[in-house]
Structures are given as C-alpha cells and as structure tokens.
Amino acid sequence: MKRETIVVLDFGSQYTQLIARRVREHKVYCEIHPYNIPLNQLASIQPKGIILSGGPASVYATDAPLLDPKILTLGVPILGICYGMQLIAHLSAGGKVHPAVEREFGSAELIVDLPIPLFADLSKTIDVWMSHGDRIDVLPDGFHPVAHTHNSPIAAIADLDRDIYGLQFHPEVIHTQDDNRLLANFVYEVCECSDEWTMQSFIAEATEKIRTETGGARVLCAVSGGVDSTVLAMLLKRAVGDALVCVFVNNGLLRKNEADQVLSTFRELGIDVYYVDATDQFLEYLSGVESPEQKRKIIGNQFIEVFKEGLEQIGQIDFLAQGTLYPDVIESVSVKGPSATIKTHHNVGGLPENLPFKLIEPLRELFKDEDGIPFPGPGLAVRILGPITQERLDMLREADEIFIAELRKAGLYDEIWQALTVFLPVKSVGVMGDERTYENVVALRAVTSTDGMTADWAKIPHNVLGVISNRIINEVRGINRVVYDISSKPPSTIEWE
Numbered sequence: 001m002k003r004e005t006i007v008v009l010d011f012g013s014q015y016t017q018l019i020a021r022r023v024r025e026h027k028v029y030c031e032i033h034p035y036n037i038p039l040n041q042l043a044s045i046q047p048k049g050i051i052l053s054g055g056p057a058s059v060y061a062t063d064a065p066l067l068d069p070k071i072l073t074l075g076v077p078i079l080g081i082c083y084g085m086q087l088i089a090h091l092s093a094g095g096k097v098h099p100a101v102e103r104e105f106g107s108a109e110l111i112v113d114l115p116i117p118l119f120a121d122l123s124k125t126i127d128v129w130m131s132h133g134d135r136i137d138v139l140p141d142g143f144h145p146v147a148h149t150h151n152s153p154i155a156a157i158a159d160l161d162r163d164i165y166g167l168q169f170h171p172e173v174i175h176t177q178d179d180n181r182l183l184a185n186f187v188y189e190v191c192e193c194s195d196e197w198t199m200q201s202f203i204a205e206a207t208e209k210i211r212t213e214t215g216g217a218r219v220l221c222a223v224s225g226g227v228d229s230t231v232l233a234m235l236l237k238r239a240v241g242d243a244l245v246c247v248f249v250n251n252g253l254l255r256k257n258e259a260d261q262v263l264s265t266f267r268e269l270g271i272d273v274y275y276v277d278a279t280d281q282f283l284e285y286l287s288g289v290e291s292p293e294q295k296r297k298i299i300g301n302q303f304i305e306v307f308k309e310g311l312e313q314i315g316q317i318d319f320l321a322q323g324t325l326y327p328d329v330i331e332s333v334s335v336k337g338p339s340a341t342i343k344t345h346h347n348v349g350g351l352p353e354n355l356p357f358k359l360i361e362p363l364r365e366l367f368k369d370e371d372g373i374p375f376p377g378p379g380l381a382v383r384i385l386g387p388i389t390q391e392r393l394d395m396l397r398e399a400d401e402i403f404i405a406e407l408r409k410a411g412l413y414d415e416i417w418q419a420l421t422v423f424l425p426v427k428s429v430g431v432m433g434d435e436r437t438y439e440n441v442v443a444l445r446a447v448t449s450t451d452g453m454t455a456d457w458a459k460i461p462h463n464v465l466g467v468i469s470n471r472i473i474n475e476v477r478g479i480n481r482v483v484y485d486i487s488s489k490p491p492s493t494i495e496w497e
C-alpha cells in the first residue's frame, strides 16, 4: 500500500523543516522537496496534499521562485503559507500581490470571517504569527476571503471547489495559537489522511527494507555511544540480528569512564560490540602536536587506520550503515543557493569513501529532537591547548566530570547547549596550605544556543561557579586556578581550538 504523504515544496522559508515536523506530529508522513521539483516526479509521490512554504522573495520580483502552474490543476489539495499563498494569488487569474503599506512581523489578531473546514474547532479570533512585507490586494477569481487582520484585509483564502487554500500567517510556529489545529485540519479534514505514520510503523517498515536491501549479508555499524549510531545499531540488530557487526574505537580522547559506559550500554541492549582500544596509537601520533587543525587531521587519519586494521580481523563485510538524518538529506537538495546544493553526508568517523561497502542509511527519513550536550569527534584533543599528554588528559577528565556533574546538580544541564572544560598551556602561582604552588589552569566554557552557529555565554549563577571552582581546585591534583569564559560566538567560537 502506498504510504500517505504530504509534500512541502520549499521556497526557502526558515520554517520549512518546522512545517514537516508539525505535520508528522499528526502521524502523517511528510517530506520536503525543492519548489522546482519536476511535475512528473511530484505526481509519482502521489501526495495526499501539498504545502507551499513561505520564502524571502516577493512573487512580483523578476527572479522570484515560481510554481509550475500545472501543480494547481493536479487535483491534490494545496495549502500555501505566506509566500506560498501570495504565489497562489499571483499565478491565478485576477489575483494581485503588492508591497503592503506596513510590514507585519510578530503577533496579530486574526478574525475568521468564513468558517470553512480548515478552521474547524477554532474560535473566531486567533492570535497568529505574521512575518511579511507583501500582501494580497486583489483576490484571485474563484477564491473566497476567509479571514483578515488589521494590516492584511485578505489574510486567508480558499477555493473550496479545488481545495486550494492560503494563509498569510505561519500556522507552523508555536506563536500561532491554534493548538496546531490548522495543520491538523488540513491533513485530516481537507486531505483526508489518517493518523497511521507512527514510530512503530516506521520501525516495521524500516526493518523490512533493511532485510530486503542486505539479503542476509553482514552490516558494519560504527558506534560512538551517541544517539544516532546507537539508534541505528538497535534498528539493525532487529533487522539483521547476528549479521550486524558494531565497532567502537577508544581513541584515548574520550571523557572519564566514557568507554566503559558505551560498552555497558551496548551490553544492556544485547548488542555485541567489537571494541578497539587504540589509545596508545592515537596518543603516539598526537605526541608533541600543538596545532588544532593538525590534531584533527591526525585523529581523522588514525581513525581510518584503526578501522582498516579492525576490518582485516573481522573479515568480509558488504554493507556499511550510516546514521544520515533527514536534515542532511534536505540540505543536499536545498534551494538556498548553489553552495548548499551538494553536501557529502557526514562520514562515519571520517571513513574514506573507497572502502568496499555498499551504503545503507535507514534513518534518512527521520528528524531528531536535540538531546543533551554534544561531544565533538576530536574529543578532548581540542580541549587541551598545546601538546596532549596522558597527564593532561587525566586532569582534564577529572575537572570536566566535576563541571558537568555540578551543572546537572544545579538543574542547569538542560538549558545549556554545550559545556566543556579547557586545559590551558600556562602555569600560574597559587597558595595551598601555606605552600606556594605553580600549577595548571582550566577554563570552564558553557554556552546557550539553538544551533551552535551563534552562541552566548551561559549566565551560570556565581554560587554554582563557586562550588565548581572549589571542587576542581581541591579535588584535581595539578590544577590551582579555574576561570570562566565569558565570550560569545561570534566573535569567539564555542570550543577553544
């Protein structure tokens, strides 16, 4: 049976992914395609409904991204959001879109004038989220005006015969206070989708697909202990059982007890892991290296070496599973300009592309909710400024464990996007028990952020910082000074290297 699918056509809105996520929250599968997807390709998806996203352009501009007008005649229900609605008006006979006298950003009160099924179970006035400079001035033929705001006399439109709708506001953002009803009404009432796309149905379908794809051959999954590779390994275990080969490499740059924790997690999951302790090899190659980029390069290369050696022992494997997620897939077809058009999927631990595997990517349809603080691939290597030594790694591990534990204890862990401890290559004078000390400094770094691209330093209460500093200086031998990093990104970065 064909899976019921809602397609979002992307005109470059910052909210495109959010639209897809909101639709999926209603247990209806939704995928994103560029606005200029060829008509036959779109038709072959057999969408139950099409949503046209917002976008930064103006429909009347000469280089505006347009829609193949035949899409409006497919007989599939369509919902245009903001730019999407303006486009429907622009492409339909009689419709006129012009710059509004006043631009409208933020909350606005929407008054519903025509109670159509799209607005079922909603009150007559709704607080909605606006973000536009253009508006429909003349309604296209065949459309009814459905709602208005103070600044947008035509804030929602409907052609009930053809099931084509437009909203000037953004139903996908939480500031539109409709309890996510508008998109629910669109997918259930207008498109007549059922709520059958669940994680259970995804797992069942993905399991079947992996079995068919691999046909009993062995599958390699490199695991880091992170969410993506762990979920991937669980799904593969279910699908191929003992044909799954998991490999976990200890590069000596992990946090305190991390390797043991990863191994015990996999034991609890009933998944065998081929464990390679390559600490000595990594530290040997990193010995004396100070340049951050050099460190990264060495770590990447050693990863490949370790993997190749491991594979010689494990023997022939046909498939490599990667934890590519939907945002990676979307980026590779993005409309946001040529620089973003081709993105190589993030490589498993920097594995080279010429290894003799066929790739499978069972998670490529999924989004992930951000969870906890990420740990970067190069690990503690980029948190020790200057040369890496076992002694420095040990001090840093202890200090880092205290920092994170105290953040959790203070209930701050979930508000913080990234938290780390940096070992500085300087010594400073202190006094401990009347004795002069001449020891090391660590810097604490904690930031708030939504995507890691920009970040602000976290305003951790002074008393919490005090406890952390005391504990580190008292408990970690070799450290007599703790400083807190109060730089934002930009101009600084989150990590120090």
Ligand SMILES: Nc1ncnc2c1ncn2[C@@H]1O[C@H](COP(=O)(O)OP(=O)(O)OP(=O)(O)O)[C@@H](O)[C@H]1O
Binding pocket: 221, 222, 223, 224, 225, 226, 227, 228, 229, 230, 247, 248, 249, 250, 251, 323, 346, 347, 348, 349, 350, 375, 376, 377
């Ligand atoms: N120490 C390791 N041993 C084996 N494989 C690893 C290791 N570190 C990373 N990998 C592999 O490289 C992939 C990419 O790592 P990275 O940390 O950059 O991505 P990620 O998105 O955080 O994924 P994850 O949540 O699985 O860690 C991981 O998903 C895993 O397959």
Ligand SMILES: O=c1[nH]c(=O)c2[nH+]cn([C@@H]3O[C@H](COP(=O)(O)O)[C@@H](O)[C@H]3O)c2[nH]1
Binding pocket: 296, 374, 375, 376, 377, 378, 418, 452, 489, 492, 493, 494, 495, 496, 497
């Ligand atoms: O896998 C990774 N390999 C790297 O080389 C690397 N460098 C930084 N980071 C992580 O990326 C986010 C942003 O960090 P920066 O502001 O330091 O660039 C932060 O979350 C960093 O931890 C890395 N992750």
Ligand SMILES: NC(=O)CC[C@H](N)C(=O)O
Binding pocket: 013, 053, 054, 055, 056, 057, 058, 081, 082, 083, 084, 131, 132, 133, 134, 135
């Ligand atoms: N958010 C949008 O889609 C904006 C559409 C169009 N650029 C406008 O300003 O009206």
Ligand SMILES: [Mg+2]
Binding pocket: 224, 226, 375, 377
């Ligand atoms: Mg990871």
